[in-house]
Amino acid sequence: xxxxxxxxxxxxxxxxxxxxxxxxxxxxxxxxxxxxxxxxxxxxxxxxxxxxxxxxxxxxxxxxxxxxxxxxxxxxxxxxxxxxxxxxxxxxxxxxxxxxxxxxxxxxxxxxxxxxxxxxxxxxxxxxxxxxxxxxxxxxxxxxxxxxxxxxxxxxxxxxxxxxxxxxxxxxxxxxxxxxxxxxxxxxxxxxxxxxxxxxxxxxxxxxxxxxxxxx
Numbered sequence: 001x002x003x004x005x006x007x008x009x010x011x012x013x014x015x016x017x018x019x020x021x022x023x024x025x026x027x028x029x030x031x032x033x034x035x036x037x038x039x040x041x042x043x044x045x046x047x048x049x050x051x052x053x054x055x056x057x058x059x060x061x062x063x064x065x066x067x068x069x070x071x072x073x074x075x076x077x078x079x080x081x082x083x084x085x086x087x088x089x090x091x092x093x094x095x096x097x098x099x100x101x102x103x104x105x106x107x108x109x110x111x112x113x114x115x116x117x118x119x120x121x122x123x124x125x126x127x128x129x130x131x132x133x134x135x136x137x138x139x140x141x142x143x144x145x146x147x148x149x150x151x152x153x154x155x156x157x158x159x160x161x162x163x164x165x166x167x168x169x170x171x172x173x174x175x176x177x178x179x180x181x182x183x184x185x186x187x188x189x190x191x192x193x194x195x196x197x198x199x200x201x202x203x204x205x206x207x208x209x210x211x212x213x214x215x216x
Contacts (some may be wrong), residue, residue, distance in 0.1 A: 042205060043069055047145035052209035053166040054152050057174065058145065059205040062109045064184040064194040071109035072141035081107070086136035089114040098189050108144045110182070117147075124150035171202055 042059050066074050073080040077092045091103035105114040112120070121137035124147045129137055137143070155161050158177060165174050175198065179187035186195050194201070 042201070043071065044208075045145050046072070046141040047149060050149055051153070051163050052213055053163050053206065054149060055209045056202055056206035057152060057162070057166060058110070058148055059209075060198055060202040061148075061178070061182055061185070063201045063205075064192060064198060065106075065111040065182055066109050067192075067194055072144055074108070076104040076106040076111065084139040084141070087112070087114045087117045087139045108139060109141070110144060110148050112144075112148075116181075120147050120151050124154075171199060 042063055045055055045058060062071050068074050068078075070080065073082070073084065075081060075088060075090055075092060076094075079092075081088045081090070087105075088107045089105055090107070091105050093103050094100050106112065107114075107117075117137070117139070121143075125137045125143060126146050127138060127143065151157060152162055160177070162174055162177070165171075175185045176187045179185040182188070183190040184192050184195055186198060
């Protein structure tokens with residue numbers, strides 16, 4: 001009788017232990033699956049042409065900022081919008097991190113705030129809205145790419161030649177330079193699960209971009 005109780009207790013303890021381990025390992029499994037699938041399936045840019053090093057950098061930025069297979073329509077928090085005739089300008093409450101309680105208008109592949117979009121679109125957008133002051137700049141995918149590409153390519157805007165730094169292998173310096181703008185790049189205040197993998201992501205994206213040029 002005592003042996004039976006001992007076996008029952010031992011069996012119950014083993015089950016509880018197994019359940020505990022499975023429960024506490026699940027988040028790690030989910031994170032690794034997400035990282036593997038994301039680094040393997042980052043969507044290409046909509047825009048054609050351009051420097052492959054800048055293109056690879058843009059895809060790397062979107063890996064940490066939007067991190068989605070349909071990045072151009074995504075809002076902060078994960079919802080999507082259909083109308084991209086202009087920046088969505090939806091201010092969504094921030095629920096975690098140092099800015100918790102505030103709201104964010106971040107949208108699109110590069111999670112640009114509405115103020116940032118207006119400022120950069122005025123300078124870099126390939127299709128200005130015309131003379132009417134109430135017209136806004138189209139936020140369609142090709143224009144998201146075009147504006148960010150022109151911005152990253154502007155030596156005066158950053159005080160350096162980003163493409164040249166990338167060709168020299170100075171990705172770390174570039175990410176540090178961009179982190180005040182995109183705070184998930186490793187030197188900002190809002191690292192996420194992708195941040196530590198960005199050098200790996202960049203190298204993968206660069207190989208894809210260089211391969212695409214070689215095939216032309």
